């Protein structure tokens with residue numbers, strides 16, 4: 001067998017695909033031939049690099065998850081914003097209607113009118129407060145992501 005024949009066996013040797021006879025024959029040749037040994041080292045390095053690239057794949061998946069996370073956060077923030085705006089709009093409309101009915105209804109006592117008005121006003125303020133809090137955390141999160 002010539003060196004070229006042995007070099008053709010190197011890849012199979014590293015993959016463990018050679019027969020016992022081929023393996024022993026090649027190993028005997030490698031002990032005496034530095035040229036084929038160098039070739040083998042070259043293949044080993046190539047395999048090491050290939051393995052490294054293969055090991056990087058999970059990191060790519062992590063990046064996907066990371067960007068997916070940002071998207072999810074934006075989606076949730078948008079959801080909160082729409083929910084807040086809708087809640088305030090409905091509350092203002094409902095509150096306005098309720099107050100109008102309340103004030104025009106002579107059977108409801110004055111103190112009860114004030115109580116219900118205060119309740120509606122309080123709820124509206126709470127909603128605005130929660131929405132502002134959400135918006136604050138949203139912009140806070142967003143700037144943190146940009147810095148990264």
Ligand SMILES: [Zn+2]
Pocket residue numbers: 002003006029033035036
């Ligand atoms: Zn050789």
